[in-house]
Structures are given as C-alpha cells and as structure tokens.
Amino acid sequence: MLSGSAIILLSLLAGNFLSAHFSLPIPGNIIGMTLLLFALIFGVVKVRTIKPVCDFLLQNMALFFVPVGVGMVAHFDLIGREFLPITVSMIASTFLVMGATGLIAQRMLKGKGSEDELADR
Amino acid sequence: MSSLTADPTFGLFISIGTYALAKELYRRVRHPLLNPVTVTIAAIIVFILTLDIKYDDYMEGGQYLHYLLGPSVVALALPIYERRERILKMARPIIISILTGSLVSILSATFIAYLLGGTREVILSLAPKSVTTPIALGVSEKIGGLPPLTATIVVLTGCIGGAVGPEFCRLIGVKNIFAVGIAVGTSSHGIGTARMMDEDITGAAYSGLSIGLAGMITAYIMPLMMPVIALFI
Numbered sequence: 001m002l003s004g005s006a007i008i009l010l011s012l013l014a015g016n017f018l019s020a021h022f023s024l025p026i027p028g029n030i031i032g033m034t035l036l037l038f039a040l041i042f043g044v045v046k047v048r049t050i051k052p053v054c055d056f057l058l059q060n061m062a063l064f065f066v067p068v069g070v071g072m073v074a075h076f077d078l079i080g081r082e083f084l085p086i087t088v089s090m091i092a093s094t095f096l097v098m099g100a101t102g103l104i105a106q107r108m109l110k111g112k113g114s115e116d117e118l119a120d121r
Numbered sequence: 122m123s124s125l126t127a128d129p130t131f132g133l134f135i136s137i138g139t140y141a142l143a144k145e146l147y148r149r150v151r152h153p154l155l156n157p158v159t160v161t162i163a164a165i166i167v168f169i170l171t172l173d174i175k176y177d178d179y180m181e182g183g184q185y186l187h188y189l190l191g192p193s194v195v196a197l198a199l200p201i202y203e204r205r206e207r208i209l210k211m212a213r214p215i216i217i218s219i220l221t222g223s224l225v226s227i228l229s230a231t232f233i234a235y236l237l238g239g240t241r242e243v244i245l246s247l248a249p250k251s252v253t254t255p256i257a258l259g260v261s262e263k264i265g266g267l268p269p270l271t272a273t274i275v276v277l278t279g280c281i282g283g284a285v286g287p288e289f290c291r292l293i294g295v296k297n298i299f300a301v302g303i304a305v306g307t308s309s310h311g312i313g314t315a316r317m318m319d320e321d322i323t324g325a326a327y328s329g330l331s332i333g334l335a336g337m338i339t340a341y342i343m344p345l346m347m348p349v350i351a352l353f354i
Contacts, residue, residue, distance in 0.1 A: 065158065068272040070169070097225050102221030
C-alpha cells in the first residue's frame with residue numbers, strides 16, 4: 001500500500017509539474033494518469049504494487065467529490081440567475097451524447113457484439 | 122459553535138458519516154434517484170445552511186477528501202491497463218464512438234447554454250459536464266469555468282444517466298450491451314456506471330472503461346475545441 005501510494009503521488013506530482021511548468025492546457029491529473037499507464041505498459045511499475053491503493057481510491061471516488069459538490073452553496077445565486085441555460089443544456093446535452101455514442105457504437109460493433117458478449121460471460 | 126465546526130474533524134465526520142448513511146439507504150431502497158452522492162451533498166447543504174455553518178469551516182475537513190480526487194484520476198490508469206487487450210481489439214468502435222460522444226457533449230452543452238443566454242463562465246463550466254468530476258474540475262479550471270459549478274453540473278448529469286440511461290438507450294433502439302455501456306459511461310461517468318452494475322456486469326465494465334477514455338479524450342481535445350467555442354461566446 002505504501003509503495004503503491006508513493007507511485008501514485010509521484011505520477012501526480014510529475015503530471016502537475018509538467019502541466020504547470022510548460023503551461024499545458026491539460027490537467028496535471030490526466031498527465032499523471034497517462035504517465036502511470038505508460039509505466040505499466042513498459043513494465044516499470046507492477047500491477048500488484050499499485051492495485052491495493054488504486055482499488056481503495058476508485059471504490060471511494062464518489063465520496064471524494066462530496067466537498068466540491070457542497071461547494072455549490074457558494075454559487076446558488078449564479079445557478080438561480082442562469083437556471084434555464086444550465087438545466088436545459090445539461091439535460092438535452094446528456095441525451096444527445098448518450099444517443100450519438102450508443103448509436104455509433106452499436107453500428108460499428110455489429111456482428112462483433114454478440115460473440116464477444118458470450119465470450120465475456 | 123465555530124470552535125467545533127472549524128475543527129477539520131467536523132467536516133471529515135459530516136462527509137464520511139452522511140455518505141455511509143446514504144450508501145446504506147441506497148442499498149436498502151435501490152432507487153436511482155437516491156444516488157448516494159446526490160443524497161449526501163443535498164443533506165450536507167441543508168445541514169450547514171440550517172445551522173448557519175460557514176462553507177469554509179466545513180472545508181477545513183472537506184479539503185482532505187477533496188484532495189484525493191487527483192490521485193483517483195491517476196488510479197484510473199489501472200483499469201484501463203487491465204483491459205488493454207480488449208480495448209485494442211475493439212479499439213476503432215470504442216474510440217470513434219467515445220470521441221464522437223465527447224465532441225457532441227462539449228459542443229451541444231456550450232451551444233445550448235449560449236442560445237439560452239448563458240454567460241461566459243457558465244458556458245465554460247458546462248463544457249466538460251459529461252466526464253468524471255476530478256477530470257471535469259481540472260478542465261473547467263484550465264479553460265476559465267467555475268470548478269464548483271462544474272462539479273454540481275457533473276454530479277447532476279451523472280444522476281440523469283443513472284436514473285434513465287439504460288431506458289433511454291432501449292427507447293432509441295440501442296440494444297447491444299457494449300454500446301449501452303459505452304453510451305452510459307461516456308454521457309454520465311461513474312454515477313451512470315454504478316447504475317449499469319445493476320443492469321449487466323459486462324455493460325458496466327464497458328461503462329467503466331468509457332469513464333477513463335472519455336475523460337482522457339475530453340481533456341486532450343478541449344484545447345482544440347476552444348477556438349470553436351470562442352466563435353460564439
């Protein structure tokens with residue numbers, strides 16, 4: 001757990017540093033994830049080293065966004081003022097994304113889906 | 122009172138305690154609208170507003186949980202790595218559908234908000250709305266949105282997909298379980314994926330994979346989309 005935590009923190013630290021130092025338009029956490037992915041692919045980091053800490057983080061991820069969600073209290077007046085653009089955009093866009101993604105995926109997976117699905121079970 | 126609430130232990134206790142109760146409630150009732158995160162956030166907001174507790178006091182403890190979002194994004198590398206062979210085998214359909222979904226998300230969210238008279242910071246806060254919170258927060262901050270507003274929108278977006286995602290997919294004729302998983306994960310991240318767990322485990326695995334891929338794709342294409350968004354804001 002300890003060495004795994006250190007590896008996660010080092011990836012994040014490197015990602016944050018690269019993002020800030022080169023003023024990249026990509027968040028440091030994404031760069032950190034990409035670095036860790038390559039470290040796994042090239043065998044620099046072993047799965048069993050990071051698995052316990054990754055499982056802990058991913059299983060409890062929902063809890064970690066409670067504080068920032070509560071932060072909406074500071075923006076109630078803004079949400080009230082722009083209620084229509086925020087809610088309509090959010091709802092309509094969510095269904096558009098789901099429709100576009102699902103229809104394209106289904107079309108491209110045609111014939112492939114059923115056999116893979118059986119193999120998966 | 123303030124000496125009690127300004128103790129970091131207070132914010133941590135309220136967050137973890139409420140979340141534990143909300144999870145127990147969801148486990149018993151299993152209603153999509155009772156999503157544990159939504160319930161926890163709503164309950165804490167009502168609580169601190171009723172007792173007139175400052176958000177800053179709550180964040181004395183809340184910040185420690187909030188910090189862990191960054192490491193959680195890094196941890197997403199593992200599930201992607203573990204499914205690498207299957208991803209490579211079905212790379213084209215997966216990447217093209219998620220890429221299209223991410224483009225539709227960024228463009229439709231910003232353009233609809235613009236048509237309805239949204240201000241610049243609201244439009245930019247909506248841009249990363251379909252991806253998982255920690256990634257959306259990072260993107261929102263980078264492009265000049267309001268991260269707390271983005272977080273709110275992301276959580277609510279997840280609740281939409283969590284409540285009716287699979288039903289909507291069936292309604293429009295998307296029946297292939299991989300396609301349903303990819304659609305729900307791309308449009309409503311972890312909250313949608315949690316719902317897929319109740320539907321079908323294979324679909325849920327693809328939904329989970331889509332969280333990481335859609336997040337990564339959105340973060341990397343957002344800088345390229347900014348000139349397009351800049352045309353109308």
